[in-house]
Amino acid sequence: MTDDIWTLQRLRDWTCDYLQKNGSATPRLDTDLLLGEVLKLPRLQILMRLEQIVQKEELAAYKGLVKRRAAREPVAYILGRRAFYDLDLRVDKRVLVPRPETETLVDVVLLFLKEPATPEGAVLDLCTGSGAIALAVAKALRARQSERALWATDVSGPALEVAQQNATLLDLQLELRQGDLWDALPQDQRFAVIASNPPYVLHDVIAGLEPDVRAWEPHLALDGGADGLEILRRIAAHAAERLLPGGLLAVELGSPAQGRAMAELLAAHGLQGGKTELITEGPTSLVTVRAPG
Ligand SMILES: C[S@@+](CC[C@H](N)C(=O)[O-])C[C@H]1O[C@@H](n2cnc3c(N)ncnc32)[C@H](O)[C@@H]1O
Numbered sequence: 445m446t447d448d449i450w451t452l453q454r455l456r457d458w459t460c461d462y463l464q465k466n467g468s469a470t471p472r473l474d475t476d477l478l479l480g481e482v483l484k485l486p487r488l489q490i491l492m493r494l495e496q497i498v499q500k501e502e503l504a505a506y507k508g509l510v511k512r513r514a515a516r517e518p519v520a521y522i523l524g525r526r527a528f529y530d531l532d533l534r535v536d537k538r539v540l541v542p543r544p545e546t547e548t549l550v551d552v553v554l555l556f557l558k559e560p561a562t563p564e565g566a567v568l569d570l571c572t573g574s575g576a577i578a579l580a581v582a583k584a585l586r587a588r589q590s591e592r593a594l595w596a597t598d599v600s601g602p603a604l605e606v607a608q609q610n611a612t613l614l615d616l617q618l619e620l621r622q623g624d625l626w627d628a629l630p631q632d633q634r635f636a637v638i639a640s641n642p643p644y645v646l647h648d649v650i651a652g653l654e655p656d657v658r659a660w661e662p663h664l665a666l667d668g669g670a671d672g673l674e675i676l677r678r679i680a681a682h683a684a685e686r687l688l689p690g691g692l693l694a695v696e697l698g699s700p701a702q703g704r705a706m707a708e709l710l711a712a713h714g715l716q717g718g719k720t721e722l723i724t725e726g727p728t729s730l731v732t733v734r735a736p737g
Pocket of ligand 1: 539540541542543546570571572573574575576577597598599600603623624625640641642643644664665666675
């Protein structure tokens, strides 16, 4: 990128080409988000001002961001935020970048919470990371004027700092607890809903993931052990005793095969009387099971 005159159109074309050559799977979107960050413009405005000349200082700031993206840093970390559901979440390398697929999990939980037979009681987001699931549910419940405690746990203290920051910025209340899965909770605490997007990537697969993920996102958020089921097995082992009668467990995982394995584990651990569903959404699946009422 030389220091001569750059219109938005020229800069946009150049960056798309450059990011594509450097391995970005979404060069056009990345370009517009980075341009928007520097010029403080929404995407549509960029498209409407393609003849505008970019100022020297803007160009210098923009170059810095493009360099980071070319090194495969996720756009969400560069911007320090990511849209999830109807939230604008703060994110950085302490947490996984929330994925659009996980919004399906939020939909399932919110639908369940609308049903008249849903038990009274708290909602748990186990392995909360940035707080994405818990905060999306909390915001929707606030809009419905429905009062339920929202718990969110993670083994990672740094991740919980991000979740707390998001809760504060969104003015939402979370009961945040740090600890290894169920150990984070008081022994007698049960829930009307337990939602989780835990680590489920097979350990040996991580090294072959795109650098955006492998080199930047916390491996603690990804690594599901040798068969990807290490954490899922431990979730399944105690889910039944943590659910209220008629409560819902909804867990995101990888392949449909992993989903079937999880459904079997849950049945083996006392959730066999419930209704189990396996939903496949893009690269992920979702297992939901209702505890007998
Ligand atoms: C796949 S990320 C999901 C983050 C967030 N829920 C989302 O959907 O964007 C998994 C999270 O589980 C946490 N985690 C990993 N092992 C854990 C454990 N043994 N107990 C509790 N949390 C754990 C990680 O720190 C990470 O924040």
